[in-house]
Amino acid sequence: MTSITGHKQGSPVQPGGFWEAVARWTLSVDHKKLGMMYIGAGLVFFLIGGLEAAFMRLQLARAENTIIDPETFNQLFTMHGTTMVFLVGMPVLLGFGNFLIPLMIGARDMAFPRLNAFGFWLFIFGGALLYFSYIGSEGLYGAPGAPDVGWFAYAPLTSRTFSRGNSTDYWILGIMVSGFGSMTTAINFIATIFCMRCPGMKFMRMPMIAWMMLVVAGLVLVAVPVLTAAQTMLLLDRSLGAHFFDPETEGSAILWQHLFWFFGHPEVYILILPAFGFVSEILPVFSRKVIFGYALMVAATVGIGFIALGVWAHHMFVVGMGPELDAFFGASTFLISVPTGIKIFNWLGTMWGGRLRFATPMLFVTGFVAMFVIGGLTGIMLATVPMDWQLSDSYFVVGHFHYVLFGGTVFGIFAAIFYWFPKATGRMLDERLGKWCFWLLFIGFTLTFMPMHISGVLGMPRRIYTYEADRGFEIWNLISSIGVPVQMAGVLIFLWNVVRSLRKGEVAGDDPWDAWTLEWSTTSPPPEWNFDRIPTCTSARPLWDRKHPEDPDAHYE
Amino acid sequence: MSADKPNHKRLRSRVPRAADNAVGVRQKLSVDTAQSRIPPGVTTEIGTLRALFEHRSGSGLSSEIFSVRDRSTLPIWTAVFVAATLSVATPTGHALSFAHEVSAYMPVEHEVAQQEAVASPAEAGRAIGELDARLGGQMEICSSDVPPVSGAGVTNIFSPNSPPAREIRDLSYLVFAICIAIFVIVQGFLAVAIVRGVKAARAAKLEAARNPTAARREPVQVYGSVPIEIAWTVIPVIIVFVLSMVTIRTIRDLDLTAPPKGALEVSVIGHQWWWEFRYIAEDGTVVTTANEMHVPTGRPIWLRLESADVIHSFWVPRLAGKKDLIPGHMNTMWFNAEQVGLYLGQCAEYCGTQHAHMLLRVYADAPADFAAWLDAQAMPAIEDPTTTVGRKVFSEYACLNCHAIAGTSSGMFGPNLTHLASRDTIGSGYIELTRANLRQWIADPQVLKPGCNMPSLQLSDTELDAVTDYLMTLK
Amino acid sequence: MRTTSEPIALARMSRAKVGMASLIFMESAFFAAFLVTYLYYIGKSTSGPQPIECLDRGPVLFNSACLIASSFTVVLAVRALARGAIGLFRVWLLVTVLLGFEFLAGTAIEWSGLVTAKGLTIQSNAFGTTYYSLVGFHAFHVIVGLLMLVGILVLSMFGCIDPRRDHARVDVATWYWHFVDVVWIFVFLLVYVVGRVPQGGGL
Known part of the structure; x- marks a missing residue:
């Protein structure tokens, strides 16, 4: 099992002592190591954020529960939301971008490897800063604690008056620092995709992931600086006594919402587009068919990128913007369902007539498609402005965005981990454990998040630390909470699978899935220089062309 | 129900359960049985009925579902599905499962239960009224400020009662x-x-x-x-x-930009964590009350929404969609309650520590009842000579800095207490207003509503009793 | 069979140029947020010093002229470098840096006047808040650009700038300087032209 270069395969563990290994990883500017560190750190934060959610569900399992006091509960949902968006979603997806983009476009590394490492360590520092607030800050009532203003930190709850202590400052700075990390990564993605493609890799031959990451990088560059600017203003308000968001002195509480959601909505697409990319890579391979409608898929991706910048105020229908703006943002939000729908139909078209093989990545991808449809449809309901007047800030919304971000993004991430783990480590993840992981997560997910739609319809607002016994919320909350241990079991099995497979997993070989993109043409794990010879690309599926010289894709371009 | 000894567990586990469908009924029931004004022959029936109400409201919908399952041996998922369909899709869903329960526990009242099973919430209320008549009119269901029945699925957006x-x-x-x-x-x-x-x-x-x-x-x-x-x-x-x-x-x-014709205008001001309502009475006096909003039925209500601190959101699902109360930005909304009853809601925009207990109660009264209520609220506070001690305690301690009582104090940071005793709840709809609860609340609000802005004033027992007695006279 | 299966060598774009363009794009979004916020608060200040009383266009026009002139001088510097005229390059770069410093000094003088004579601080009102933050963040970017240019100047003094090898790099670095200039034009128009409305004027 050695490749032509004599590079040893099948083991990610390289010789050397512990400190050498630490140095090899921490000092590395290799996009693959950085990508894996992004994903690994993101998964650690995923466990932390999940634990926070578990505590919340414990408290909400029964009406009038008193296990967790209100301050702690408010910190839990603030940290859960912030962690999942900024310290799990972004880094894991950008980590996959890091790992995959150079391999998939046939490059030796990112355009700016050192900037890449800088971005990663900024993210780690930002995350550490945010979590340091648990010991280093003081919350609303002077007691030490994490930020408790909600992940979208609406003014004026974040002002000095209502948020004493400095927990909110930790929130601002932690997110700002990791935001700088995201921005440097985005610059790197764009430069890499523009400048580092291998010979023959025209834009319309790029893997879908490269397209998705390009659009994501564009969105990061437009959206994240706006958040940084808004946070800067908030910081000026809090530390220098400025009046950006202070309604007492001419400031506007609504301006924060506009600035935040101008970032916040594109952020949702930043979190979902890479997952679309995973689906668009994995689904064809396990259906044994080329992606249906590549060009339309690219157009839909770019379309989503542009429309995503014009829908932010659909988070603000209850703010009282007036009928005209409500109507505009309702309509623009409906419009974004068109390119999103195209993607789903194209995936169905890809599966249609294929030969499906339900290995674990395919299970997660299929789960993604099914669950994302539900999240998309509840999204349409929420875009119907009058329905949003009822459902906004209720548990229906919580159910909706978990269907998008858990049923969508997290399922996509799991699919990607199972799919590219062999490439990254040289070993397969265990299939049987993988299937257990999928079904437990799927069942636990449905148990937890489906009932939230009902409790929302019954009138349960989000972010309440307890609820009245007489409103009919209790059974739905109980079912939601029952789903939590099921999901936890799934995650634990996954972790065990990773640990076990790293040491004893089946050796993968270069191309275990019989796939078609360039990363499968090099060894598993790839050498530090990725490719011994820079590959060339003859179509959108270069490896298909090599495997089927009698009928290459190039004919159909 | 002993009237004076506060029982923490009981208090925590709740009192705004009175927000129950049959709110008025249960309160009166408990009072009546306590006072034993009921003919001996029907006491047991009332006791059973009370136990039933307690049971039902104690564990909410879950008890209904599980009891439906227990009795009819339906598989649990069928029961859950049926309950979901009923409680979401039909406003009578609760009445239906409630009827099951009634019929199971109270064969005596079977016919009433049957009536409820097919009836809308309003008709169920009437059925309870008939039961009342048979019990000798002791239940005193209908009074002007405690509506007979609020309807089941208390905050379900699919049981609207307003255009x-x-x-x-x-x-x-x-x-x-x-x-x-x-x-x-x-x-x-x-x-x-x-x-x-x-x-x-x-x-x-x-x-x-x-x-x-x-x-x-x-x-x-x-x-x-x-x-x-x-x-x-x-x-x-x-x-x-x-x-x-x-x-x-x-x-x-x-999304109207001007009030509908003939609308009653009410100012709603959000505070951390309670609601302030302001009306203009016939004679031009401003009536200020808190947490329990009264409106006449059949007349559009035009709300002006403002906030004194952070962003809140006014949401009474059966009346209208929600709208935010934003400092420095006045919003408006409207609804028109069609039936007499109690409509529940709560703050829907995260507003800090006690966001969960910023509950809303909207009482829709018949127009004449509403007019009487507004007139009563416009009156100055009652000055009962027997409570001068309590009044003195109120004005000597910090109470008056935050709470207004017309004629005694004019604090603005807390709810107006001029007619406190005319309300059903304290703590923003969270705790039933009884003497014991009020005394406990004044002794240390942080026990009942941790994080709220009202401090404990460390009153002595006699001071506590005096000020509680005083406040309880403020009808 | 068509010959498309032959790999096509792609015309390589410069990583540095794409990276710098992305950075400028990102910074534009950052400034856009501040500019929109400034626009939003124009005329909203009901108390405290007003723009019309505070903002004196005369000195600012001179400062602006210096900053814009520095964009031209930096172009001349890059051209000199392209021709290999390292001495001329140093001169023009020095002029650029001096013009940049003049702009910063002008801002500092203006601010100290505002604070002491007019009593306008970031705490005064919405105008003070938005004015100092927008102009301040622009000045911060001028400082960053100046550090870059000074760095290049120092390197060239030590003979570390090779015209052939480094021409493209220096060129890309000056993009940032141009960007800072262009942002200033927007800031100037918004703050000193559009925003100088009488009290309560608003948009």
């Missing part, structure tokens, strides 16, 4: 229908694709076993289809257009 909420519900039905159709089509295609795909894979495997040279053959590669792709671009565009049109129409109907 905005109803129009939203009707629009929701349409959108639901469209979404369910899309759901069925997409998931149907997905299912068929999976079944066909798995079969094809199996067939290919068999083929490969028979003919190894064909092992690497792949299925037909379809790169796309322009007509199909156009179709699934254009059809969604049409659906989106239709949805936008109906949405915009409903927005225009509901």
Whole structure:
């Protein structure tokens, strides 16, 4: 099992002592190591954020529960939301971008490897800063604690008056620092995709992931600086006594919402587009068919990128913007369902007539498609402005965005981990454990998040630390909470699978899935220089062309 | 129910349960049995009925579902499904399962239960009224400020009782229908694709076993289809257009920029974590009250929404959609309660520590009752000579800095207490107003509502009793 | 069979140029947020010093002229470098840096006047808040650009700038300087032209 270069395969563990290994990883500017560190750190934060959610569900399992006091509960949902968006979603997806983009476009590394490492360590520092607030800050009532203003930190709850202590400052700075990390990564993605493609890799031959990451990088560059600017203003308000968001002195509480959601909505697409990319890579391979409608898929991706910048105020229908703006943002939000729908139909078209093989990545991808449809449809309901007047800030919304971000993004991430783990480590993840992981997560997910739609319809607002016994919320909350241990079991099995497979997993070989993109043409794990010879690309599926010289894709371009 | 000893557990586990469907009934029941003014022959019946109410409200919907399951031996998922369908889709859902319970526990009242089973909440209320009549009129169900029944599914957006909420519900039905159709089509295609795909894979495997040279053959590669792709671009565009049109129409109907004709205007001011309501009475006096809003039925209500601190959101699902109360930005909204009753809601925008206990109670009264209520609220506070001690305690301690009592103090940071005793609850709809609860609340609000802005003043027992007695006279 | 299966060598774009363009794009979004916020608060200040009383266009026009002139001088510097005229390059770069410092000094003088004579601070009102933050963040970017240019100047003094090898790099670095200039034009128009409305004027 050695490749032509004599590079040893099948083991990610390289010789050397512990400190050498630490140095090899921490000092590395290799996009693959950085990508894996992004994903690994993101998964650690995923466990932390999940634990926070578990505590919340414990408290909400029964009406009038008193296990967790209100301050702690408010910190839990603030940290859960912030962690999942900024310290799990972004880094894991950008980590996959890091790992995959150079391999998939046939490059030796990112355009700016050192900037890449800088971005990663900024993210780690930002995350550490945010979590340091648990010991280093003081919350609303002077007691030490994490930020408790909600992940979208609406003014004026974040002002000095209502948020004493400095927990909110930790929130601002932690997110700002990791935001700088995201921005440097985005610059790197764009430069890499523009400048580092291998010979023959025209834009319309790029893997879908490269397209998705390009659009994501564009969105990061437009959206994240706006958040940084808004946070800067908030910081000026809090530390220098400025009046950006202070309604007492001419400031506007609504301006924060506009600035935040101008970032916040594109952020949702930043979190979902890479997952679309995973689906668009994995689904064809396990259906044994080329992606249906590549060009339309690219157009839909770019379309989503542009429309995503014009829908932010659909988070603000209850703010009282007036009928005209409500109507505009309702309509623009409906419009974004068109390119999103195209993607789903194209995936169905890809599966249609294929030969499906339900290995674990395919299970997660299929789960993604099914669950994302539900999240998309509840999204349409929420875009119907009058329905949003009822459902906004209720548990229906919580159910909706978990269907998008858990049923969508997290399922996509799991699919990607199972799919590219062999490439990254040289070993397969265990299939049987993988299937257990999928079904437990799927069942636990449905148990937890489906009932939230009902409790929302019954009138349960989000972010309440307890609820009245007489409103009919209790059974739905109980079912939601029952789903939590099921999901936890799934995650634990996954972790065990990773640990076990790293040491004893089946050796993968270069191309275990019989796939078609360039990363499968090099060894598993790839050498530090990725490719011994820079590959060339003859179509959108270069490896298909090599495997089927009698009928290459190039004919159909 | 001993009247004076506060019992923490009881208090925590609740009192705004009185917010129950049969709110008025239960309160009166407990009072009446305590006072034993009821003819001996019916005491047990009332006791059973009370126990039933306690049981029902103690554990909410879950108890209904599980009791339905226990008695009818339905499998649990069927029960859950049935309960979900009923409680979401039909406003009478609660009444129905409640009727099951009544019939199981109280064979005596079986006919009433049967009546309830088919009846709307209002009719169920009437049925309880008949029961009252048979019990000798002791229940005193209907008084002007405690409506007979609020209707089941107390905050369900699908049991509207006001034009905005109803129009939203009707629009929701349409959108639901469209979404369910899309759901069925997409998931149907997905299912068929999976079944066909798995079969094809199996067939290919068999083929490969028979003919190894064909092992690497792949299925037909379809790169796309322009007509199909156009179709699934254009059809969604049409659906989106239709949805936008109906949405915009409903927005225009509901998002009024000026008050409807003949509307009663009420100012709503959000505070961390309670509500302030201001009315202008006939004679021009400003009536200020807190947490319990009274409105006349059959007349549009125009709310001016403002906030004294952070952003809150006014949400009474059965009356209208929610709207934020934003400092420095006045919003307006309207509704028109069609039936007498109690409509519950709560703050829907995260506003800090006790966001969960910023509950809202809207009492829709018959117009004459409302007028009487407003007149009573416009009166100055009652000065009962027996409570001068309590009044003195109130004005000597910090109470008066935050709380207004017309004629005694004019604090603005806390709820106006001029007619405190005319309310059903304290702590922003969270705790039933009884002497014991009020005393406990004044002794240390942080026990009942941790994090709230009212401090404990460390009053002595006698001071506590005096000030509680005083406040309880403020009808 | 068509010959498309032959790999096509792609015309390589410069990583540095794409990276710098992305950075500028990102910074534009950052400034856009501040500019929109400034626009939003124009005329909203009901108390405290007003723009019309505070903002004196005369000195600012001179400062602006210096900053814009520095964009031209930096172009001349890059051209000199392209020709290999390292001495001329140093001169023009020095002029650029001096013009940049003049702009910063002008801002500092203006601010100290505002604070001491007019009593306008970031705490005064919405105008003070938005004015100092927008102009301040622009000045911060001028400082970053100046550090870059000074760095290049110092390197060239030590003979570390090779015209052939480093021409493209220096060129890309000056993009940032141009960007800072262009942003200033927007800031100037918004703050000193559009925003100088009488009290309560608003948009």
